[in-house]
Amino acid sequence: MTEILHVRDVTVRFGGVYAVQNVDLRINNGELIGFIGPNGAGKTTLMRVITGIVQPQSGRVFLQGVDITDKATHLRIRAGLALAQQIVQPLRALTLLDNVAIACGSDKTRHALKSMWVTDIRSERAQARELLARVGLSHVVDELPGTMPLGYLKRLEVARALALNPRLLLLDEPLAGLSQKEAASLADLIATLNADGQTILLIEHNLREVMRICPTLYVQDNGKSLAFGKTDQVMSDPNVRNAYLGVGHA
Amino acid sequence: MSYEITLMTTMAISVLFALSLNFITGFCGQISLGHAAFLGAGAYTSAMLSKADVPFLFTIPAAAICAAMLGAIIGLASLRVRHDFLAITTMGVGFLFVGIIRQQDFFGGEIGIAGIPSSGFGKGGFMLICIALALTFAAFSLYVRRSWMGFVFKSIADNEDVTRVLGIDVSRYKLIAFIIGTGTAGVAGALYAHHFRFVGPDSFGFVESISVLAMVIVGGIGSVWGVIFAAALLSVLPMLVQFIDDYKLLFYSGLLFAMMRFSPDGIAGLCTRLFSSIPRRVPDNGGNNR
Ligand SMILES: Nc1ncnc2c1ncn2[C@@H]1O[C@H](COP(=O)(O)OP(=O)(O)O)[C@@H](O)[C@H]1O
Ligand SMILES: [Mg+2]
Numbered sequence: 001m002t003e004i005l006h007v008r009d010v011t012v013r014f015g016g017v018y019a020v021q022n023v024d025l026r027i028n029n030g031e032l033i034g035f036i037g038p039n040g041a042g043k044t045t046l047m048r049v050i051t052g053i054v055q056p057q058s059g060r061v062f063l064q065g066v067d068i069t070d071k072a073t074h075l076r077i078r079a080g081l082a083l084a085q086q087i088v089q090p091l092r093a094l095t096l097l098d099n100v101a102i103a104c105g106s107d108k109t110r111h112a113l114k115s116m117w118v119t120d121i122r123s124e125r126a127q128a129r130e131l132l133a134r135v136g137l138s139h140v141v142d143e144l145p146g147t148m149p150l151g152y153l154k155r156l157e158v159a160r161a162l163a164l165n166p167r168l169l170l171l172d173e174p175l176a177g178l179s180q181k182e183a184a185s186l187a188d189l190i191a192t193l194n195a196d197g198q199t200i201l202l203i204e205h206n207l208r209e210v211m212r213i214c215p216t217l218y219v220q221d222n223g224k225s226l227a228f229g230k231t232d233q234v235m236s237d238p239n240v241r242n243a244y245l246g247v248g249h250a
Numbered sequence: 251m252s253y254e255i256t257l258m259t260t261m262a263i264s265v266l267f268a269l270s271l272n273f274i275t276g277f278c279g280q281i282s283l284g285h286a287a288f289l290g291a292g293a294y295t296s297a298m299l300s301k302a303d304v305p306f307l308f309t310i311p312a313a314a315i316c317a318a319m320l321g322a323i324i325g326l327a328s329l330r331v332r333h334d335f336l337a338i339t340t341m342g343v344g345f346l347f348v349g350i351i352r353q354q355d356f357f358g359g360e361i362g363i364a365g366i367p368s369s370g371f372g373k374g375g376f377m378l379i380c381i382a383l384a385l386t387f388a389a390f391s392l393y394v395r396r397s398w399m400g401f402v403f404k405s406i407a408d409n410e411d412v413t414r415v416l417g418i419d420v421s422r423y424k425l426i427a428f429i430i431g432t433g434t435a436g437v438a439g440a441l442y443a444h445h446f447r448f449v450g451p452d453s454f455g456f457v458e459s460i461s462v463l464a465m466v467i468v469g470g471i472g473s474v475w476g477v478i479f480a481a482a483l484l485s486v487l488p489m490l491v492q493f494i495d496d497y498k499l500l501f502y503s504g505l506l507f508a509m510m511r512f513s514p515d516g517i518a519g520l521c522t523r524l525f526s527s528i529p530r531r532v533p534d535n536g537g538n539n540r
Contacts, residue, residue, distance in 0.1 A: 051415065077417030085415070091408040102405055103416050108398045112422040115398040164417060 002029045003065065004080075004168050004199050005050065010059030012045050012223075019045040020056070021223040027168065027201060032194040034214030034231070035203045038243060042223040043203045044086055047172050050201075051083050052076050064167065078110070080167030084157035084174055086203070090145030096156055097141040100128035103163035131159040134189060136182075150177040155186060168199045175206045187213050211235065219243070255373050257486055262380035263441045264485030268465040268477050269387050270434035275463070276472035277391075277400065278427040279407030280329070281337040284344025285462050288432040290351065290454030291317040292439025297363045297449045306369040310440045317436025318429050325428040330421050336428075344459050351451040362450025369444045380441050384478075387434055391474045403427060407472070457499045464502040467509050470518025480517060 007025040011018065020042040027033055037043055048054035050061055052073040060069045068076050077083075091099050102109070104124040109115050132141050135155040145153060158174050171190070175183040187209040194200050194213075204210045210217070210231075217234040219226040221243040227234045234240055271285045292313035299309040320343075328339040351357045358364075369376045394400045402423050405413045414420050443449050461484065469480030484502075488495040513520050 053411075053415075072419075073414045074417050074419050077415065083415055089409060089412045091405050091412060093404060093408045098401075102401055105398060105401070106417050109402050109416075109418050112399065112402075112419060112426050115402060116394060118398045119393075119396050121398070121401070160416070 003027070004029050004031075004063070005201070006062040006065075007046070007050065008060045008062065010046070010049055010056045010061065012042070012049060012054060012056050018042075018223045020049065020220075023059070023220070023223075023225050025218060025225070025228075027199060029199055030194075030197055031216060032191070032200045032202065032214055034210040034217045035201055035220070036205070036207065036210060036217060037220040037226070040222075041220045043220060044172055045223075046220070047083065047170055047201075047203065050076075050170060051081055077164060077166075078106070081170060082161040082164040082166035082168075083170045084154075084161040084172060086172035086176070088150065088153040088157050090148075090153055090156055092145050095142050095144060096132060096137060096148070096152075097125055097128050099145065099156060100131050100159050100163050101125045103160045104128050104131075106164060128159075128163065131162055132156075134162070135159045136185065151179065151182050154178060155182075158186065158189075162193070168201065169193070170201050170203075172203045173205060174202070175204055175209055183209055252373065255377050257489065259373075259377045259380050259441075259445050260489065261482045261485050262377065262384045263438055263445060264462075264465065265478050265481040266380070266384040266387055266441065267435060267438040268462055268469070268481035269384070269391055269474065270431045270438060271462050272431075272466050272469070272472065272474065272477045273391060273394075273434065274427050274431035275466050276477065277395070277403040277407065278424055279403075279410075280424055280428065281463075282340040282431075282459075283337050283463065284340035284342070284347070284456075284459050285431075285435060286454040286456075286458035287340075287344045287347035288317040288321060288435035289439040289442060289458065289462075290347055290449070291320050292436030293443040293449045293454065294351070294357060294363070294439070295436070296440035297366045297443040298357075300367050300444070301363065301365075303367075306367075306371075306440075306444055310437055313436040313440035314433040315436070317439065318433030321429050321432025321435075322425070325425045325432075329424045329428060341456075341459075344454075344456055348451045348455050351454075358450070360451065362448060362453075364448045366443055366447040366449070368447070376444065380445070383437060383441065387437075388474055388478060395472075395474070399423070399426075404472075457502070460499060460506065461502045464506045464509075467506055468516050470516025470520075471514075473516065473518030476516050476518030476521075 003026060005027040007023060010020055010023045012020040023046060035043055045054055049056050060067055063079050068079060101121060101124040104127045108118050129141060132138055135158055137152060137155055154174055154177055161169060175186060178186060183206055191213040214231055217231045218228045219234060219240050226243055227237050227240050267289055274280050274282055295316040296309035296313040299312055300306060324339060324343055328335050352360055371379060402418055406420055406423060410420050465481040465484050466477055469477035488498060494501045509516060
């Protein structure tokens with residue numbers, strides 16, 4: 001198995017608060033890892049360290065063996081990452097279709113000056129249509145995000161991340177805000193993507209779905225790694241139970 | 251006839267100048283509060299070259315390059331930083347520009363540069379050149395809007411951080427918009443210098459920067475047709491109404507404020523809303539409309 005991501009001894013401090021403390025995490029090609037932990041455990045922060053939105057105080061991040069710690073966010077994306085954010089951030093002036101199409105066109109947007117000479121967007125829109133259909137949004141492709149319910153926007157985030165065709169797909173609570181039925185169907189899609197070979201790191205609060213689709217779990221609490229391993233083993237780990245039941249989150 | 255020609259020429263130069271800012275502020279969402287400095291850089295370049303007997307048409311590209319180089323330096327220094335840093339830097343550059351021009355005898359100091367040679371095309375010919383350049387840049391703007399570059403600009407204007415997470419080199423795109431916009435302001439400056447046959451430090455100050463921003467905002471940020479309309483109208487208003495000429499800053503900032511408050515998408519937005527046959531009702535958040 002080849003290693004896709006290696007987070008090595010990463011620490012992030014916000015003022016006096018350790019959001020992430022000496023964390024190590026390795027993800028191999030083809031894995032689907034469920035990343036759980038109570039609110040404030042530093043899950044989103046670790047995601048942001050991986051994508052370069054947050055700079056760690058110490059530690060390194062490697063993508064396919066290359067140290068990307070000092071690289072700008074857009075270069076890390078080009079190197080094979082994609083992120084669906086916890087707080088949805090649609091481009092509000094663009095239709096759902098174009099929100100995804102712009103990500104599909106990453107070859108056309110790579111070189112800024114060259115992008116001026118290209119106007120054809122048909123193939124990207126066709127691709128975007130397919131991706132939106134995959135997340136169950138084909139009936140609203142021409143709508144603006146402002147008119148859409150949260151559940152739709154969460155799925156839009158996922159479609160847009162998929163459009164980047166990443167080596168590693170990072171999903172930050174994609175199921176939050178979805179109805180039980182919607183959550184189950186998006187979880188199914190995530191499992192299917194993984195079965196098709198997509199490597200995925202999935203942050204999720206919905207334990208039921210996580211336990212259903214993720215073979216491997218990584219648990220963080222209070223910024224520290226708590227457990228990593230097979231899902232049933234991790235879930236029976238007393239430390240993990242404590243972290244969840246003790247703090248009172250589920 | 252001569253008065254109409256003057257009016258039309260003034261309009262065309264203003265339209266070009268406003269469209270140059272529209273490229274930066276309208277397309278790319280980057281607020282510049284010192285755009286007149288680039289008009290000035292072009293105007294002074296063209297004026298001084300003309301006085302050194304360089305033919306008018308050759309001074310145009312020189313003015314564009316000079317203004318664009320200034321734009322590149324400022325863009326490189328400020329576009330990589332936080333979102334609204336450009337507004338502050340450009341305002342500073344605007345004041346600095348006027349300050350430097352004032353101090354240096356090389357640039358004519360307080361008195362400015364008078365007696366700029368005529369363009370050599372006559373008043374009518376010069377007007378046609380101005381109109382042709384304004385229309386060319388308008389057509390270019392409309393084209394860019396349709397290109398992938400325009401698509402990215404729209405995305406950046408919407409949300410820079412998201413655009414970055416989509417793998418796009420946001421700083422590079424912003425820099426290109428800024429260089430094209432400032433270079434074009436330089437072209438407008440060359441026309442300005444040969445229209446009035448005089449340039450002075452007072453012509454390129456804060457008031458000018460605010461008026462051109464008002465034109466872009468009143469026209470409707472990003473809308474090429476709206477900006478053309480607003481620039482044409484607002485550029486001649488002070489010539490027609492003495493009161494507005496006397497209270498330019500008050501008038502333009504008042505207009506700016508009113509527009510931001512009552513129709514943030516400008517005249518273009520106003521028209522869209524008035525003429526759209528099916529009024530769209532937008533639910534304020536996502537309820538259960540599935
Ligand atoms: N930008 C920030 N500035 C200050 N504190 C932050 C910031 N982002 C996160 N934190 C803090 O870091 C901790 C971890 O947050 P986060 O990574 O969002 O947790 P999770 O995603 O696991 O709920 C929390 O205590 C949070 O308040
Ligand atoms: Mg979070």
